[in-house]
Amino acid sequence: MTERKQTGTTAAGPGGGAAGPGGGAAAEPLATIVIVNWNGAHLLPACLDGIAKQDAGFAFQTWVVDNASADGSRELLAERYPWVRVVPSDRNLGFAGGNNLALRQVTTPYAVLVNNDAVPEPSWLAALLAPFGEPGGQHLGAATGKVVFLPRFLRMRLSTPTFVPGPHDSRELGVRVSSVTVDGREALREVLWEKLTYGAEGPAKAPYFWTRGDGELCVPIPDGGPVTLGFTWAAESRKQVVLSWDGPTGSTDGGRAELAVGPESTTVTLTVGGEAPRVDVVNNVGGIVLTDGYGADRGYQQVDTGQFDQPEDVFTACGNGMAIRSSLGHELGWFDDAFFLYYEDTDLSWRIRARGYTIRYVPGAVLRHIHSASSVEWSPLFVFHTDRNRLLMLTKDATAALALSAVLRYPATTASIALRTLRQAWRGRSRPAIRPTLLRLRVCGSYLRLLPTMLRARREIGRTAAERRSSLQSWLVSR
Known part of the structure; x- marks a missing residue:
């Protein structure tokens, strides 16, 4: 069990010296926190220091699965966190396999998962496990908390005239x-602007973003004091860009800047006063x-204004900050090792619900998370696993109609993408960009290789299900 100094006690451990529910100081641990780590030495201290500060009121233990790190x-861990049990792996098993390496050894009533790039608030663990002991808690299979992005943000709005690039690109673009x-x-990769841009484009080492004509962006800024922001951008012609932001709480006056943009890439700067409000933004x-x-993440990139402050049942739990009843996890076999990373938590949640259990969202269980600190969003690694694993999940868990529709599409x-790429290259007398098509072909090949295994899993899920697939799909949300 973990050890740290606690105010008013001697030699107590994080979770180790507190009395469990109805027990004494030597109570058995109620939960095992599992953290998967791969070359995350720069991330672990903030995460583990946050765990050491948990005000839980019951015993718990902390395990770190190290996926063959070389950093x-x-x-x-040995030098600074001797209270952590290290579960070593001689190769990178990914998020799914890495967690499973520890989860299959868990004997505590609950298993709790945390990313190595997340920092829990002091009340996080107690709040996350509380619903299991409340009336009706015997029907609860898992709980999931509120995950917000680690920094605080300046909420801004961008507005500019748009243009349509051409017959093969009908997007209405603002500035690049x-x-x-x-x-x-x-801070380009840290800006949250899903409501403003069309996503990252260009090479991985030098990405750029085309904006729409109007939308919101959130820029990470430090607390207190004025901040100087710089934007390097270009457009199809000379025009104005208006950036605006909120004023102090209770004020109707915010900030506003009118800035020029043109065909040549230029850098403009503006200063935001220290009174501008900093906000939390929801990750999940x-x-x-x-x-x-x-x-999809519920609430993704929404400014946290209290709209998610009530506990409620949700369809799936996030693998970052998820608590699961260990007996149920062992019955289900925990995550599917074949997924490696991405969609493994959605698949597990679907299987939890198929057994007739519920999943509860707990707003008081707050984690602060560095988004995509371990894998770059929209990288080939990300696209391969999200595309393939979505098809694997649907093959296992969804109705035959939904699974077949997605797999055949x-x-x-x-x-269609390959043909369009070839046509564009022929018209432009250029070499076709074949890497996206080759990546999708890799997805198809990997899916077909794993299809027999997924069909066997589908039959087993159906055999042990307490709720029909068609009933579970009533939770699905329209775009």
């Missing part, structure tokens, strides 16, 4: 942003699955 993670700085520090408050089979879409 000194194990040395760091290639850099955002905060007090001189590059439980998960949803859309009617076309795509998983994928190669058809791949062929």
Whole structure:
């Protein structure tokens, strides 16, 4: 069990010296916290220091699965966190396999999962496990908390005239942003602007974002004091860009800047006063699955204004900050090792619900998370696993109609993308960009290789299910 100094006690451990529910100081641990780590020595201290500060009121233990790190993670754990049990792996098993390496050894009533790039608030663990002991808690299979992005943000709005690039690209584009700085520090990858841009484009080492004509962005800024923001951008012609932001709480006056943009890439700067409000932005408050089979984070990139402050049942739990009844996890076999990373938590949640258990969102269980600190969103690694694993999940868990629709649509879409790419290259007398098509073909090949295993899993899920697939799909959400 873990050890730390507690105010007013001697040599008590984090979770180790507190009395359990109805027990004494030597109570058996109620939960095992599992953290998967791969080359995350720079992330672990904040995560583990947050766990050491948990005000739980019951005993718990902390395990770190090290996925063959080569950055000194194990040395760091041995030197600074001797109260953590290290579960070593001689190869990178991913999020699914790494967690399973520990979860299959768990004997405590509850298992709790945390990403190595997340920092829990002091009341997180107690709040997360509380619903299991409340009336009706015997029907609860898992609980999931409120995950917000680690920094605080300045909420801004961008507005500019748009243009349509051409017959093969009907998007209405505003400006092309290639850099955002905060007090001189590059922050392009940390800006939250799903409501404003069309997603990352260009090479992985030098991405850029095309904006729409109007939308919201959230820029990470430090607390207190004025901040200088820099934007490097270009557009199809000379025009104005209006950036605006909220004023102090209770004030109707905010900030506003009119800035020029043109065909040549230029950098503009503006200063935001220290009184500008900093806000928290939601990463996940439980998960949803859309009617076309795509998983999504509920509340993603919404400014947290208290709209998710009530506990409620949700369809899926987030693997970052998820608590599960251990007996149920062992029955289900925990995560599917074949998934490696992404969609493994959605698949497990679907199987929990198929057994007739519920999943509860707990707003008081707050984690602060560095988004995509371990894997870059929209990288080939990300796209391969999200595309393939969505098809694997639907093959296992969804109705035959939904699964077949998604699986058959994928190669058809791949062929359409390949033909469009060839036509564009022929018209432009250029070499076709074949990497996206090759990646999708890899997805098809990997899916077909795993299909027999998924069909066996589908039959087993159906044999042990307490709720029909068609009934579970009533939770699916339209776009």
